[in-house]
Amino acid sequence: MSAVIEFADVTVRRGDALLLDNVNWTVREGERWVLLGPNGAGKTTLMSVASAQMHPTSGVAGILGEVLGAVDVFDLRPRIGLTSAVLAERIPRGETVRDLVVSAAYGVVGRWREEYDEMDHAQAEALLSELGCGGFMDRTFGTLSEGERKRVQIARALMTDPELLLLDEPGAGLDLGGREDLVSTLAVLAYDESSPATVLVSHHVEEIPPGFTHALVLKDGRVMAAGPIDEVITDSVLSATFGMPLRVTHEDGRWQARRSHRHLG
Ligand SMILES: Nc1ncnc2c1ncn2[C@@H]1O[C@H](COP(=O)(O)OP(=O)(O)OP(=O)(O)O)[C@@H](O)[C@H]1O
Numbered sequence: 001m002s003a004v005i006e007f008a009d010v011t012v013r014r015g016d017a018l019l020l021d022n023v024n025w026t027v028r029e030g031e032r033w034v035l036l037g038p039n040g041a042g043k044t045t046l047m048s049v050a051s052a053q054m055h056p057t058s059g060v061a062g063i064l065g066e067v068l069g070a071v072d073v074f075d076l077r078p079r080i081g082l083t084s085a086v087l088a089e090r091i092p093r094g095e096t097v098r099d100l101v102v103s104a105a106y107g108v109v110g111r112w113r114e115e116y117d118e119m120d121h122a123q124a125e126a127l128l129s130e131l132g133c134g135g136f137m138d139r140t141f142g143t144l145s146e147g148e149r150k151r152v153q154i155a156r157a158l159m160t161d162p163e164l165l166l167l168d169e170p171g172a173g174l175d176l177g178g179r180e181d182l183v184s185t186l187a188v189l190a191y192d193e194s195s196p197a198t199v200l201v202s203h204h205v206e207e208i209p210p211g212f213t214h215a216l217v218l219k220d221g222r223v224m225a226a227g228p229i230d231e232v233i234t235d236s237v238l239s240a241t242f243g244m245p246l247r248v249t250h251e252d253g254r255w256q257a258r259r260s261h262r263h264l265g
Contacts (some may be wrong), residue, residue: 003028004164004197005050006062012045012221013057019045021221022059027164027214032190033199034208034229037218038242043201046218047084047168050199052076064163081157081196084168088153093142097152100141101128104159127155131185147178151185158196165189165198171207183209187253205233210253217241235260 005027012020020042027033037043048054049061052073061068064079091100101124128137131151136144144152150170157165170186171179189195190211202208208215208229215232217224219241225232230250238246238257245260 002065003062004031004064005199007049007059008062009059010046010049010056010061011058012042012049012054018221020049020056023218023221023223025216025223025226027197027199029197030193031197031214032195032212033197033214033216034212035199035201035216035218036203036205036233036241037224039203040220041218042221043218044084044168045221047082047166047199047201050164051080051082051166078160079163081160081162081165082168083150083153083157083166083170085172088149091141091153093140095141096138097128097133097141097144098124098137100152101156101159104156124155124159127158128152130188131155132181145178147174147181150174150178150182154185154189162196165196166201167198168201169203170200171202171204179207183207183254187211205238205248205255205257208233208255233257 003026005025007023007025010020010023011018023046035043035046045054049056049068050063052063052068055061055068063076066076102120105120125137128134131154133148133151133155136148141149141152154167154170171182174182186200186209190198190209200212212229214227215229216226217232217237224241225237233248233250233255235246235248238248246257247260249256
């Protein structure tokens, strides 16, 4: 299995601040990773490097067999599917869902001037259906609920057949129903062997979809633990990361973490 992400001692520094501190991380084809950590841990920074939007200050960032700094990022970026709050803000609210997804094939936001061929439309419709968006393809983005928007953005990120899919906090701002819909959608993707290697950034273990295989936990820019999910999402790793006694359970493919009050009783 070849590496999709291969980071060696990746460090990002801004002034005196160390945003990432000697991160070593390998993601292989077929793996589905969740990236967890407290606010300010460096998750978005790590996604910025993994999506070829930011170069490390030092270390080697290998992505899809290329090394950042020795490759034209404009060749690399189209091979990576990305969803993030920053990208979502740029989406015109009057754009229809169908056009928003189909236009990804051309790397543009906003359906102006391009002519899309029938195959692109068929692929966009298939992706939207797979992601549970079949019922509102002709609505405008601005009329969708937050959960629906998140799923449409994932469909758009998949439209270019990326070799790596990076989802930066798709669960943010969703209510319980929206979160559960998203978790189900991501579980379908995770179990689909044709899906690309995936990294999902989250704040909550409850958002980890069934089918996710690996986890990386960050704190203060450093890797607290990384590897197969059962070995990483544990009482001791999460307690050390969040600075409180936490108890983790794993049932029916879903994870839960809550503060342990055993020491009080
Ligand atoms: N240009 C910068 N200069 C100094 N510090 C920065 C800069 N950009 C980000 N930071 C800091 O780096 C740290 C990591 O930020 P990052 O956004 O990667 O964390 P995160 O884990 O995604 O956080 P959150 O969960 O809150 O979204 C934060 O403490 C942030 O304030």
